[in-house]
Amino acid sequence: MLLRPFLSASAFFSLASAAIRFLTTEDIGSIFVLDENQDNHYFIPAVPTKEVNLIGVASDTHDKFSVATSIRTGSSPLSRRFLDAQFDAFKELDDVWNENFLKTLFIGFEREVNAFFDDSGKEWLLEKGVRNLYITRGIEKPIFKKANDLNIREVSDVPPHGAWLIRTRTANRNLLRAYPVFGLVEDDHKAFTVGAIPDYLHGGFITTNFTLEHNPGVQYIPVPSRLSAWSSAEMPLAGLRFAVKDIFNVKGLPTAAGSVAWRRTYGKANITSSSIQRLIDLGATLVGKTRTSQFAIGAQPWEFVDFEYSWNPRGDGYLTAGASSSGSAVAIAAYSWMDFTIGSDTRGSIRKPAALVGAFGLRPSHGTLDLDGVIPVSEVMDTAGFFTRDPLIFESVGRNWYKESDVINRSPTLRLPKNLLYPTDQFPLANSDAQILIEKFKHLLRKHLNIVSKPINMTEIITPHFPSQSFEKFHEASLRLSRFRIWHDVGKKLFRDFVNKFGVDEILDIELDPMPNLEFRKGRQVTQSDFVEALTFKRKFSNAMDEEVFLPHSKTCADSIFIYDAAAGGRPSFRVEELNDFEGATQFVLNSLPKGSTEGPKVEQFFHYVASMGGLPEVTIPLGQVQYKSPVTGKWEWMPIAVQVVTRRGCDRVLYELIRKLAEKGIVKAVQAGTEAYVRDSA
Template sequence: MMAVSQKAPSHSSKNHAISPSQHAVQFIIGGANLLTDVVACGSLREADEREGPLTVIFGDPNQNLDVSTEKARMLTNDDVVNEHFFYDTLVSPRSRSKTSATDVHTRPLRPPFTNTIKPADSQVLHSGPYYLRDSAIYRIYRLYEDIHLAFMLGVTQDTARPGPTPRLYYDPPSDEYPLRGRRVAVKDVCRLAGTPTSASSRDYQAFTGIADETAEIILRLIKLGAVIVGKTKTTQFASGEHAGDWVDYSCPFNPRGDGYLDPDRSSTGSAAALAAYSWLDYTIGTDTLGSMVGPAASQGIFGIRPTFGIVDLVGIIPVSSRLDTAGVFSRHIHGLKHFGGHWYTKQRTLQPQRLLYAPEHFGDYPDDSGLKLEAFIRDVEKVIGQPRASFDVSASWDEKAGAPDNTSLADFLATTLAHIQLTGSYQNNLPFRTAFKEDKGREPYANPMVRFKWDLGSRLTLEQFQAACAEQDSYRKFLREHVFNDDKTILILPAGNPEPQYRDIYDAPPEKSGYSLQGFGFLRDVYSFLGGLPQVVVPIGSLSRVSPVTGAHIEQPLSVSFFGPEGSDCALMAFIEKVLMESGRPMEVSVGPNVMG
């Protein structure tokens, strides 16, 4: 179960993985499963033996307070409180320090009582539901079932330390705290103080224990007011794996369609959670070679793989320092733009007037998807005010850059991505493997696909890695100087697979099937993977299909990707928002089986 609250902790807050061994009370009220905080946020000055949930409403003593209106507001705007919390309702003056509180019953089921609420040190109390026990007041969390197996664990914050906002009725977002109260889950390769990090490896989690530091990107989100509610599953060590390759933990279930579409790539838990649960606002993932892009397309949500190098990755388990970045998933393009605008730095302007279109990448799509893709591209053309420009990156390479021996771009980059990420994955995991073996007398367990990957990485020489890095540098220079060399050019490509992929497909052993997951060849999305460009995935609709797994008629998400110059992340998201708005297309997707509800 997931514990969900709306308290935004300060950057110094300590987090706890939810555990039944802690001194918290779990209770059910109105069909909702709830959990009290471990530490009291306040107390009643006069002892009171009663125990149970109650609602506190703070009002101005000099003005008439309409309790019914306040109750209706709470029930409308929050998913933690419900009717049954109003069994006891304490209406108190607006002052949030020492306050007298009179019990005003919405239903006369208990005798009225008068008392005084004394906040605990450094605590600020707001209107909302609480739990009374032994004359102490506790904040509460709502527990949700993780029916799609997207989470590794849920977290609560240690309320013995100060937080800038209360648990439930937080102050509105501000310039200082633009993400205040937003519920965010993070991929389980990010360290979060007070919780374990598994990278989907039981041996890694047991060996490394509880983190005492938090990843820099998560600290930044907390400082912006975000509420971290849990850690989501990842493929093992953020490596390429299909659903059938998972061993230590179960692969999350994609909520789209009949639930058996492959969730795709390593940020699968973050994408599945956001596509499944309306109580979640944003999720964080990482990307080396498609781990933001693939899950966003497969789950039919908005997602960004940002410009390489604009995110501080300290505190995140690495794959490759030359490829890794971190992105955010959102169900709303405005939310994606808002989040990214406060998270990403080093931004530039973008005024799209030239839309690059690579026809060879659209040819594999069936007629129904091809028609929908074409209709969307025409909408983009209308917003830009210019027709698309047909673009052949290989021909442009031959004309404007080229390899010294006239090698084609596809041949020039045939092993570049694979050699960089394989070397990085092997070298970055070697210290853990060595320390574990010295301590335990054996190698840590790794899934077959990961063992295959590490074996490939171990065979690569320093010269091969250095050659790959030089190839990447040449490609990035080509894109920067000859393709995305102004503030007017963007590129559109399809996102995801032409045909749906299902989770019950068992591939051949890694020695035969694993090469396709390592980055060999000239991949469609190499503009972002190797080129470092920002890539934004946009769901534009769905396709009717019949699932071979269940025989059900399902809707498969259909998405596109936009690429822009380095550092144009926020401007690119703003342009996409403009396209959707002016073309009358949905700017938000739904949770559950169907992308568009």
């Protein structure tokens, strides 16, 4: 929504040296800038989230909006050292708050003994230009030796930590209304479908789609202050921002699944998927929904009608991000203001994008979460997983989000598995520089974690468990599992409900992307008996993985982990089809081979099916980056390299522990957002 100009007489006013300029307003809130830095845009909701009583005589100080900062503390004295440390931490932790919001300062004291400002703290208040100081009972009112303009009042309570706009209630000047400040950030990589802010009146969320006059082609996402974490320390994910793939229902937000027809037919969700609600209950903050291939059916970036695919920030900007969760992958790779993003993985839709953008990504064991309120691809393979840049956030989200799952083995992991299954039928990679990173990873696993590489031919190990020992039949069984369900649960339902809502004459308005068109057509040809037969094959394969490949172990949960490459062998693959014809490039393999392939599919090209058909957990681990010659820029650019690690079903905690120890030993590092995943000197 391009917000209409805010025509009120209070659209611009000055508060001491802080000037607030309201640019636009809507029913859901207003956008403003501060004159000190008009490059930063902010948003406040229309509804205040906190009301504070001024004790004593009423005041007209805040008849118009004022900037404010709020803190809560149990420390005394309130000294320069304490205040500097507090607000230095604010700067380090938060990208919304800055010192321009210090003109009004709320301080709440959370202990029974009294607190006081020492002389250095009093000097700090004046030096920082604080004009209004609001303190709760228990803090002694500071007395100054020299006259000043500082207005000091006692208040009943203070807002949570962070940046606020405050205003006196018209009917009661002793009542201050506080509005939380959101930063507005560009979605210039088209990762999002919509932004989201909490619906403070009705619960759930409100859709945003902000654009600004100076940059009308880019959506701006409202992001809240991270400082709320200081007020919610008991919530393990407090202060972390996340976005969710647009196949998960969130109350108040539309679910489109990459389809205009689906969004028109079903509109906004009335309830939030339990998997997403759990993250919110753990303290994480939802900021929006990310793009997906239509109905989460894997497709190439050029195969779209309704919504363009998100743009991978790595390298020259034209590398593919692959698969249906690519919007979530791009959001985490492009934006430092995102902490983790949610995707779904049926046959590689988290793992492959994570490898292509250079991020940590997890497909959990099948069945770890209830997938109510999620558009299905195949309920016997669908999982809800996530992306992040930081190994510590990876461990925290994994351990907390799936904590209540009955699928995950709860026995303590006393040590990591010692066997690293290394597939010689896939390695070495086509790019020798990428293979060097794999070899280094193997060496460090042995040196620091005593995990020893065991060369195997994975094709020979798993082929006996295919129907008639045929990979083509195994591949077809997987396709039938998804095609049958995607037609009956999505396609057939959409056409029926669209006609019921809009009439049969409007059916021609349904325009689908090429891959859903193909999958729906093929899905209509899959019979119930075909589906049952494919499901039987899958169950046999899953049992074989448990009984013959990833064996149980009393101390390590699983006796081994399996590594492989889920990307393109260290070669670049592009979002523009013709670019993949350049020397050194290759078209990325999703669920079928590229058009014009002269050879049939090879097992090593589809190792991602092992976890999908086996119900196994799998993590993507970024290792480093290599150079490639860009056909777009004509320069040598950098692209990320990652490796996959798979283990026994239910042994997800092995993967959390592996990532934790790899980070602890410095074997893996947090990746950065932007063109390059690593600072080159430390890659």
